[in-house]
Amino acid sequence: MFEVRIHSRGGQGGVTAARLLALAAVRDGKYATAFPFYGAERRGAPVVSFVRIDGSPIRISSQIRKPDLVIVLDPSVMDVVDVLQGIKPGGRVLVNAREPRDMGGHPACSVDLTGIALREKLEVAGSPILNTAVLGALAKMGIISMESAKSAIREMFSDPRNVSAAEAAYRELAA
Amino acid sequence: MLTVATGNKAVAAAVKEAAPAVVAAYPITPQTEIVEQIAEYVSSGELRSQYIPVESEHSAMAACIGASVTGARTFTATSSQGLQYMHEMVNWAAGARLPIVMANVNRALGPGWNIWAEHTDAIQERDSGWLQVYVGSVQEAFDAVLMAFAIAEDERVLLPVMVNLDGFLLSHTMQPFEVARAGDFIPPLHLPHAIDPAAPGGYGTLTGPEDYFKLRWDIERSMRDSSGVIRETQERFARTFGRKYGMAEEYRCEDAEVIVVAMGTLGREAEVAVDLLRGEGIRAGSMRVRWFRPFPRLDLSGRDVVVIDRDYSFGFGGVLAGSLAAAGGARPFSVIAGLGGQEVTYEDIAGFVRERRPGEEFWFGVNGDV
Numbered sequence: 001m002f003e004v005r006i007h008s009r010g011g012q013g014g015v016t017a018a019r020l021l022a023l024a025a026v027r028d029g030k031y032a033t034a035f036p037f038y039g040a041e042r043r044g045a046p047v048v049s050f051v052r053i054d055g056s057p058i059r060i061s062s063q064i065r066k067p068d069l070v071i072v073l074d075p076s077v078m079d080v081v082d083v084l085q086g087i088k089p090g091g092r093v094l095v096n097a098r099e100p101r102d103m104g105g106h107p108a109c110s111v112d113l114t115g116i117a118l119r120e121k122l123e124v125a126g127s128p129i130l131n132t133a134v135l136g137a138l139a140k141m142g143i144i145s146m147e148s149a150k151s152a153i154r155e156m157f158s159d160p161r162n163v164s165a166a167e168a169a170y171r172e173l174a175a
Numbered sequence: 176m177l178t179v180a181t182g183n184k185a186v187a188a189a190v191k192e193a194a195p196a197v198v199a200a201y202p203i204t205p206q207t208e209i210v211e212q213i214a215e216y217v218s219s220g221e222l223r224s225q226y227i228p229v230e231s232e233h234s235a236m237a238a239c240i241g242a243s244v245t246g247a248r249t250f251t252a253t254s255s256q257g258l259q260y261m262h263e264m265v266n267w268a269a270g271a272r273l274p275i276v277m278a279n280v281n282r283a284l285g286p287g288w289n290i291w292a293e294h295t296d297a298i299q300e301r302d303s304g305w306l307q308v309y310v311g312s313v314q315e316a317f318d319a320v321l322m323a324f325a326i327a328e329d330e331r332v333l334l335p336v337m338v339n340l341d342g343f344l345l346s347h348t349m350q351p352f353e354v355a356r357a358g359d360f361i362p363p364l365h366l367p368h369a370i371d372p373a374a375p376g377g378y379g380t381l382t383g384p385e386d387y388f389k390l391r392w393d394i395e396r397s398m399r400d401s402s403g404v405i406r407e408t409q410e411r412f413a414r415t416f417g418r419k420y421g422m423a424e425e426y427r428c429e430d431a432e433v434i435v436v437a438m439g440t441l442g443r444e445a446e447v448a449v450d451l452l453r454g455e456g457i458r459a460g461s462m463r464v465r466w467f468r469p470f471p472r473l474d475l476s477g478r479d480v481v482v483i484d485r486d487y488s489f490g491f492g493g494v495l496a497g498s499l500a501a502a503g504g505a506r507p508f509s510v511i512a513g514l515g516g517q518e519v520t521y522e523d524i525a526g527f528v529r530e531r532r533p534g535e536e537f538w539f540g541v542n543g544d545v
Contacts, residue, residue, distance in 0.1 A: 019349050023179040026351045032179070035348040038290075057312075059447050061344045061440040062520040 002143070003064045004051040007083050008073035008130075011043040017073065017131035018049035020152050024135060025053040027148035033058045046077040053143075067091060069143065073113065073130050075101070094137055096130060100174060111137045111173045120161040120168070129165075132157060136166030140173040177353055182316045182345035185352050186252065186278045186338070187212035189320035191222045192357035193276070196247035199227040199238035204290050205342040206254040206280040213250075232257040236264035236275075243273035246369030248324065251275070254342065255282035255296045262300070268335045269304025269394065272368065274327035275335040278320060281309075281439065281485075282342040283515040291516020292341040294438060294486040298467075298494050304394045306336040306401055307468040311424070311443040313350035316340045318418055319465075324361045325408050331400045333366070341485075343516065344440040355416045402469050422471035424463040427453065431460030433528055434475055436499060437483040438464045441513055441524070445483070448524035459528055470498055480505045481531050483524065485513040492536055508532055512539035 004021065008014030015036045022032035036049040050064045065086045072083050072095045084093070084104050093103040096113040117128035132153050139146040146166075153162045180188075186209045190198070198217070200210040216222035225242075229235045232253050239249040253261060258279055268275050283293035297307060306326065310316045316338065323336040340346055370378070382390060405422065413419040426446045428434060435445040442463025452459040462473055484493025491497060496509035508531040513519045517540060527537070 019179060022349055022351075026177055026179055031351060033348055033350045034179070035343070038343050038347060058350070059311075059443040060521060061341075061348065061444055062518055065520075 001058070002053040002069070003067045004053070004069045004071060004143075005064050005067040006049040006051070006071045006073065007077050007081060008047055008049070009077060010045045010047050011127060012073055013129055013131035014047055014049045014073055016156075017071070017134050018051045020131060020135050020156060021051045021138060021144065022053070023155065024138075024144040024148040024152035025051075027151050028145055030055060031057050037063060046081050069094065071134065072096060073134065092141070094134070094141065096134070109137065109141060109173055111169050113137070113169060116165050116168045116172070120165045122159075122161055122165055129162075132162035133165035133169040136169035137173045139166070140170045146170060177351045179349050179351050180313065181208065181347050181349050182313045182340045183208035183280070183347065184212055185313045185317040186320050186340070187216065188354050189317045190250050191216050192321060192355070193248065193250070193324045193361055194222060195224055195250040195276075195324075197225045197227065197239065197242035197249045198251065199229050199235045199242070199249070200251045201229055201232050201235050201253070201257065203232070203254045203257040205282060205346040206252045206257070206278070208346070209252040209278055209280070232261040233264055236261045236268060239275045240264060240268055240271060240273055243268070243275050243366070244271065244370055245372055246364060246366040248328070248364050249273075249275045250277070252278040252280070254280040255284055258296050258300065259284065265300055265305065266303045270390070272333045272394075273335060274324075274333055274364065274366070276320065276323045276327055276338065277335065278338045278340065280342050280346045281339050287515075289515040290342065292344050292440070292485065293514050293516070294339070294484075297337060297339050298486045298488075300337065301468055301494070304334055304398070305468065306332070306334055306398070306405075306466070307339060308336070308466050309339045309438040309442075309464065310345065311440055311463055312352075313345060313348065314352040314418070315420070316345060317352055317354070318412065318416070318420065321355065321357055321360065322408050322412055322420075326401065326404055328361070328364045329404045329408075330365070330367065332397050332404050334394065334397055334401065339439070341439045360412070360415055398469050402471075405466060405469075420465065422466045423473055424465060426461045426463070428460035428462060430458055431478055432458040433460070433479040433481060433531065435459065435461040435481045435483065435524060435528060436464060436473070436475075436495065436507070437461070437485070438467065438495065439485065441483050441485055441519060444519070444521045445524050447521035448528065451521060451525045452528055457528065464495065467495075470502060473499065473503065475499065475503050475505050479531055479533055480507040481510060481527050482507040483510045483512050483519075483527065487511055487514065496536075506534040508534070509536040510539060511536065
């Protein structure tokens with residue numbers, strides 16, 4: 001079982017990122033579930049979403065406490081949330097940032113998802129859309145195949161710039 | 176092809192396949208996505224139903240009753256407070272022998288105001304004459320809605336069916352599922368006591384003491400017959416679509432010394448606890464109760480039983496535990512857990528089994544004064 005926790009802010013598309021990741025994993029022939037933690041969220045508040053990926057049907061509904069991978073779509077949440085809480089020893093981190101960040105000694109990758117989204121003009125109501133670009137980064141990290149990433153994006157979004165954003169993140173991911 | 180969607184979307188997709196003539200509904204969290212999606216299907220022409228956006232849940236069920244009594248296939252969805260507001264009409268639907276199908280997204284009752292999963296909302300309707308099924312996955316939600324129409328409309332049943340799915344844990348959780356094409360799986364509805372709107376007439380429904388009990392017995396007779404219809408329908412479903420369901424889902428029970436009984440997502444999570452316990456040398460099994468009405472016969476003889484109730488009847492106890500004790504004479508270790516969405520993990524469930532005390536009741540997370 002591979003468990004992922006996604007940190008973002010309400011309205012940034014963290015829930016959709018979770019769904020896209022689950023869909024891509026299913027297109028890879030695996031089982032997956034995706035679910036947000038529903039509290040009293042509002043736009044801009046720190047939120048978390050979860051994804052489980054496994055070779056067998058997933059029977060667990062409870063929240064993920066020991067993630068194998070933490071994705072930080074908005075680094076500013078790190079000022080208020082301990083994004084590394086419960087992360088497994090050796091667990092990996094993916095941060096939306098231009099420069100590599102020290103993530104408590106955990107193997108960390110960074111990619112400028114915001115810059116990519118702005119370049120591709122992927123914006124909704126003035127906010128850059130990060131959830132399709134992040135799939136390219138996850139493919140580069142070997143979590144999903146790039147083919148399934150693109151297929152999942154195409155199933156959910158008709159605008160080809162979403163696939164271009166994922167391809168850019170795949171190229172630009174720095175380990 | 177497999178898609179990935181929430182339990183709510185799966186319910187709506189199944190309703191589209193069943194193509195009810197009338198859908199009447201009022202939105203309520205966490206159910207709203209079901210009726211929103213159905214409204215979209217109707218608006219885009221993918222579903223040719225009459226969609227009636229009513230002003231309350233009481234009216235939603237009343238509209239379903241009015242449509243159903245003409246022999247039309249009907250659907251609605253609700254949750255929690257909405258189901259409570261509908262209560263009078265819920266009883267009427269069963270008493271009038273109308274095969275209405277309703278999805279209820281299980282949510283705790285206020286106050287305190289809470290939108291998260293609990294089964295007490297549906298359990299409070301257990302004596303209404305509705306059949307009740309509780310599902311454990313998104314696929315199962317889809318499949319149960321499809322089967323619910325076939326079961327409700329069977330002439331040996333003609334009772335409404337409530338399909339229950341856990342709020343957020345299923346309603347808003349995305350899982351892969353396959354949209355089965357209903358084809359002719361649900362035969363056309365023939366309601367023997369349908370009224371004809373083209374031939375209006377007056378019907379007096381006052382039923383005196385010399386007859387009323389006969390109508391009640393007739394509901395119970397159909398409820399008893401429904402077990403066979405459920406079995407037949409589930410077998411036909413397995414032959415048609417390849418997925419098998421029982422009254423309850425047994426997991427590693429053959430040689431089990433202790434069995435965990437639960438409903439909904441907790442029943443699925445319990446299977447993971449069983450695997451964990453087996454690894455420790457504890458011969459555990461689980462039975463996930465799907466059909467709560469009619470209540471199934473579970474073979475629990477000679478084993479310890481740990482029942483997890485995501486519900487409570489004040490002054491009595493966990494309703495599932497009480498039902499099992501009444502039906503089979505079991506002295507379960509009764510665990511009250513998951514109320515109002517309280518987080519319960521498979522590790523917690525394994526703990527309930529390790530520290531079981533048959534005959535006692537245990538409130539998870541409560542130590543003396545809260």
